[in-house]
Amino acid sequence: MTGRILPFAPLLAARPAESRPVLGGFGRVRRPTVAADAAPLDPREAEQFRRLILPLMDGAYNFARFLCRDASVAEDLVQDAFLRAFRGFRGFRGGEPRAWLFAIVRSSYATWAQRRDEVHPDPEAALQATPSDDPSPEAALVRQSEAETLRAAIMALPEPFRETLVLREFEELSYREIAAITAAPIGTVMSRLARARAMLRVALPLEDLRP
């Protein structure tokens, strides 16, 4: 099960999980919300994790996929996030489990993106290095189906707008929860969301927006 080699494993493994700084909004450096706990979870805790957190995998994958814009990187990010979530499950103090988990997914993404940018300091090169989804045979067949068009329009949004929109439209998280996940004030969340929707309105032909 653990034999698969992650394509960006060196990026994540470069620093121990506890000491990895995570870039929050506005360049603030924030510690990850998970603290690695030395003692393994007892079976009751592990079962609680399976019940509360594992069912959130679709949402976590969707979030990671829209953040990094690459299918296989998204898988690795989600796997990394779930392992960190499992190890730090005692740090979960109730509340909305998605908000807790997604903050970890975002932190996994931030780590990956930071290392990627260190490897490619040149923005032009970073752009080249950003993996892009290869169209699957099915995707080629239904060339730019409606869903594909919508996905592509979201993927084209700048990152802060993209992540805010995804958390609101797909996960229906509250402004407050989105603010906590993205480490931004609520006012910023609101303006990013309005801006993201305005950009989508421009990017998508008007007839595409009519139900």
Added chain:
Amino acid sequence: MSACPDKEALLHGLLDGELDAANAQACEAHLKTCAGCAQAFGELQALSARLATPGVAFRAPPELRRRIEGAIAAEARPPRRRLWAAAPWALSAGFAALAASMAVVSIETQTLTLADQLVSSHVRSTLASHLVDVQTSDRHVVKPWFNGKIDFAPPVLELADAGYPLVGGRLDYLDNRTVAALVYRRNRHVINVFIWPSQPGLTSWPGPTGRGGYSVAHWRSRGLEFWAVSDIDAGDLQNFRKTFEARAPA
């Protein structure tokens, strides 16, 4: 035509259910009288509806799900003693002995993983209201139910007179294969018996008898592997094993 500049934020708030009752009412009243805002709000609603269409949000690939569940099962395992540290004699006994001891370690590791999978599967079956696929105490119903679903015929025994009523049967997935699970009860406890064909060449390792409060018993008969898992104590589970073995067709 576009929304009133001072109302734009309110429209998003209304759409997202973030307005308090008073503001929501005021905003809805405004929509009735302002065509620009009404159109803008309609577009926001249409965009949300479009994004909610199936196929827009990504779903986690099943392979990823399996990988994460496996990784978590491995994490949940208590740290293991380093066997080679406890066996310094292996160093002095030469290369052949070392190689032999490593083979033992690898078989043991594999079996430990399996025992953990068995316990997890047992716990899942009792929690997820997926105890049985076919619920009946009649072995003549359970046995044919497995036909065509698996490529071997597990012995289905009625043990109610010995204090282990049959609850039913289930298909489960363990160690990369589909296995048969028979479910028995002992008083208020559940006993899962997982059955699959033995693999030639692998020597049997008796396996641990306890795992986080669960008892595990293993035996082998007529080319099949049997693993019983329950939260009854290890001695009781061994009695169950003896009863099962004694009743199994020879």
